[in-house]
Amino acid sequence: MREGSLLDVRELSVRFAMQRQSLLGARPVLQAVRGVSFSLRPGRTLGLVGESGSGKTTTAMAAIRLTPAFSGSAMFDGVDLLSLDPEAMRQRRRHLQVIFQDPYSSLNPRERVGAIVREPLELMMPEMPKPARKERVRELFGLVGLRPDQMALFPHQFSGGQRQRVSIARAVATNPRLIVCDEPVSALDVAIQAQILNLLRRLQDDYGLSYLFISHDLGVVQFICDDVAVMYLGQIVEFADRPSLFSRPRHPYTAALLAAAPSLTRRKSAGYVREGMVRGDPPSPLSIPPGCAFASRCPRAQPKCREERPQLVHDASGSVACHYPNACDHRASLVGASSFCRNTSDGAGKSMHLRSVKWR
Amino acid sequence: MTEPLLSIRDLKVEFSTRNGRVTALDGIDLDLMPGETLGIVGESGCGKSITALATMGLIPDPPGRIAGGRILFDGEDITHADARRLRSLRGADISMIFQEPMTSLNPVFTAGDQIAEAIILHQQLGRAEANRKAVELLRTVGIPEPERRARSFPHELSGGMRQRVMIAMAISCRPRVLIADEPTTALDVTVQAQIFDLMRDIQKEFGVAIMLITHDMGAIAEMADRVAVMYAGRIVEKGSADAILDNPLHPYTRGLIDCIPVLGKAAGEQGRMPPLAEIPGVVPPLHLLGQGCAFADRCPLAFDRCRIETPILDGRSHGVACFATEMEAV
Numbered sequence: 001m002r003e004g005s006l007l008d009v010r011e012l013s014v015r016f017a018m019q020r021q022s023l024l025g026a027r028p029v030l031q032a033v034r035g036v037s038f039s040l041r042p043g044r045t046l047g048l049v050g051e052s053g054s055g056k057t058t059t060a061m062a063a064i065r066l067t068p069a070f071s072g073s074a075m076f077d078g079v080d081l082l083s084l085d086p087e088a089m090r091q092r093r094r095h096l097q098v099i100f101q102d103p104y105s106s107l108n109p110r111e112r113v114g115a116i117v118r119e120p121l122e123l124m125m126p127e128m129p130k131p132a133r134k135e136r137v138r139e140l141f142g143l144v145g146l147r148p149d150q151m152a153l154f155p156h157q158f159s160g161g162q163r164q165r166v167s168i169a170r171a172v173a174t175n176p177r178l179i180v181c182d183e184p185v186s187a188l189d190v191a192i193q194a195q196i197l198n199l200l201r202r203l204q205d206d207y208g209l210s211y212l213f214i215s216h217d218l219g220v221v222q223f224i225c226d227d228v229a230v231m232y233l234g235q236i237v238e239f240a241d242r243p244s245l246f247s248r249p250r251h252p253y254t255a256a257l258l259a260a261a262p263s264l265t266r267r268k269s270a271g272y273v274r275e276g277m278v279r280g281d282p283p284s285p286l287s288i289p290p291g292c293a294f295a296s297r298c299p300r301a302q303p304k305c306r307e308e309r310p311q312l313v314h315d316a317s318g319s320v321a322c323h324y325p326n327a328c329d330h331r332a333s334l335v336g337a338s339s340f341c342r343n344t345s346d347g348a349g350k351s352m353h354l355r356s357v358k359w360r
Numbered sequence: 361m362t363e364p365l366l367s368i369r370d371l372k373v374e375f376s377t378r379n380g381r382v383t384a385l386d387g388i389d390l391d392l393m394p395g396e397t398l399g400i401v402g403e404s405g406c407g408k409s410i411t412a413l414a415t416m417g418l419i420p421d422p423p424g425r426i427a428g429g430r431i432l433f434d435g436e437d438i439t440h441a442d443a444r445r446l447r448s449l450r451g452a453d454i455s456m457i458f459q460e461p462m463t464s465l466n467p468v469f470t471a472g473d474q475i476a477e478a479i480i481l482h483q484q485l486g487r488a489e490a491n492r493k494a495v496e497l498l499r500t501v502g503i504p505e506p507e508r509r510a511r512s513f514p515h516e517l518s519g520g521m522r523q524r525v526m527i528a529m530a531i532s533c534r535p536r537v538l539i540a541d542e543p544t545t546a547l548d549v550t551v552q553a554q555i556f557d558l559m560r561d562i563q564k565e566f567g568v569a570i571m572l573i574t575h576d577m578g579a580i581a582e583m584a585d586r587v588a589v590m591y592a593g594r595i596v597e598k599g600s601a602d603a604i605l606d607n608p609l610h611p612y613t614r615g616l617i618d619c620i621p622v623l624g625k626a627a628g629e630q631g632r633m634p635p636l637a638e639i640p641g642v643v644p645p646l647h648l649l650g651q652g653c654a655f656a657d658r659c660p661l662a663f664d665r666c667r668i669e670t671p672i673l674d675g676r677s678h679g680v681a682c683f684a685t686e687m688e689a690v
Contacts, residue, residue, distance in 0.1 A: 051548040052519075159642050189403040190575055194619035194636040201635065216548055219578075223621035223633050246623070260553035261623050262578020268397070268585060269602050274557060278550050280504065281518045 005039035012072035032058045034234040045211040047225030055234040094124035094174040101183035103163035107155040114151030140169040161192035218261045233293040240318030250325040364391035371429035379647035397570040399584030405643045407593040408573045417446040452482040455530040459542040461522035465514040471525045472510025482533045497528040520551035592654035599678030609680040615639035
């Protein structure tokens with residue numbers, strides 16, 4: 001186990017057996033997560049990013065044993081969650097909570113929101129006296145920016161942002177140490193997104209929470225995460241701290257994600273044309289190619305990439321799994337940086353300076 | 361100066377609801393020029409989609425109705441056009457792509473059939489010819505192996521491919537106006553980028569005018585020539601994309617821009633990012649709109665007048681409907 005980490009996941013794999021194609025045929029195996037390792041330090045936020053189907057959610061859910069893992073370990077506070085007996089696991093659940101993406105389907109429509117927030121206290125802290133529980137719920141409502149008189153309402157009486165606040169109150173009720181945030185702001189309007197992101201960070205500061213933060217929005221990830229793991233087809237292809245990843249992406253997939261993310265400075269008026277774009281869709285996790293999984297879409301793929309699977313190589317500035325990664329100061333790394341300042345591709349003469357946006 | 365292709369004047373749309381009659385659109389003025397992209401931006405419930413549906417003649421009546429104003433397409437008043445005229449307009453002259461490609465495609469017909477249907481309807485072509493054209497269109501929108509994909513059902517396609525099929529269908533009759541209602545909200549960023557690139561290519565090639573409805577200022581920057589910012593059924597600011605993004609005048613527009621966690625801002629800096637700017641509260645429900653500016657309750661600059669009078673969009677090329685901004689300008 002890594003020194004001082006709260007959650008240390010080693011070689012985690014998740015497989016799902018699919019339906020037989022024929023009566024006597026073997027069940028095809030879908031490899032959703034393939035040997036993923038990462039560690040999360042207390043009070044920090046680790047981002048898991050990637051496209052749909054890259055295994056972000058499955059990885060996080062398997063790490064806290066909400067999805068059965070095929071192999072691997074997940075050390076939480078010095079104990080392997082994946083080999084605990086069920087009762088001991090249940091005892092630990094109060095330290096592991098989840099905030100889901102969809103604030104509509106993740107709250108019971110028939111229950112008053114006060115009861116929804118109280119439920120984890122009843123289940124996991126039965127020793128707490130009833131009046132104290134009630135007081136705690138009231139306190140939680142204040143904490144997430146809801147009024148105590150709203151406790152008697154039902155979920156449908158709230159907006160999406162307010163429902164997400166209820167979810168957050170429910171997640172922090174038992175004073176957990178780790179919260180898995182599964183795309184917590186993806187379903188919200190931008191203005192509400194900012195409110196929720198600020199709230200999550202304030203709670204982290206006040207209670208020393210650690211977040212495993214799943215998102216496909218790199219802007220959000222850059223705002224809230226300290227470290228970022230980029231996933232592709234069930235594996236981590238790059239791991240780095242936030243400043244390194246966003247200023248010097250080394251895996252071509254990371255660079256492509258950054259090039260694809262919307263930004264205010266890429267203007268149609270300035271004739272912006274995207275470069276280094278990935279084409280098509282990722283391969284099926286049912287038939288994973290022998291070489292690098294990204295080779296079929298990679299703008300820089302070589303024959304070696306299609307034959308030999310690159311291993312995650314660690315060094316001072318992070319880890320990357322690529323035969324031909326961008327060097328730390330390589331020009332291609334500017335693909336990411338260009339999202340901010342200017343397009344670097346077309347030489348000095350006709351380089352287009354995109355006007356910098358004024359920040360108030 | 362060229363005439364606008366689509367011109368909306370003082371459009372008012374009302375809905376009868378349990379809470380009485382509410383005004384979903386209140387005096388919308390918009391012009392879409394040939395070959396340009398007009399971005400319409402705002403939060404959910406601001407009337408963006410209603411504007412699009414009204415243009416297509418798709419407001420469900422009842423409960424909704426167009427209570428005033430005019431919609432002109434190429435000089436022709438189509439506000440109260442009959443069903444027959446609307447049918448010939450839709451698809452052929454004005455077409456639309458929706459947010460969720462899975463629910464807007466028919467699950468029991470193949471992609472090719474659905475594209476061919478529009479072609480047969482509007483272009484009087486035979487089935488075989490239409491099918492051939494459908495395959496051609498799938499190739500145009502960048503679908504690999506178009507012959508095979510034309511025989512695929514929607515559930516066999518990925519989200520990005522479904523949206524490409526929608527676009528193929530929308531451009532099948534060479535419309536002059538394409539309305540795109542949050543076309544990439546349900547898609548991954550990489551796929552979103554591909555769809556945006558495709559829409560720009562199509563615009564370049566066919567000269568189609570695009571009305572892009574979005575809540576994402578990043579999409580506006582990348583796609584739009586001009587922008588209208590909507591709030592609670594009114595346009596609160598409009599102007600060129602550069603003017604809106606670099607020099608937003610309305611406090612709501614400023615809020616929308618500032619609250620996005622922008623990629624690249626201080627990318628390489630150590631330490632934490634500063635908190636995001638917030639717009640407090642939410643869009644008010646339509647039946648609770650009182651007098652005065654609808655944004656006043658969330659506005660940092662609101663003063664007495666804002667709660668009594670409703671500001672009117674001024675007629676300048678970069679126009680804004682805000683008393684506080686007016687005061688600043690003086």
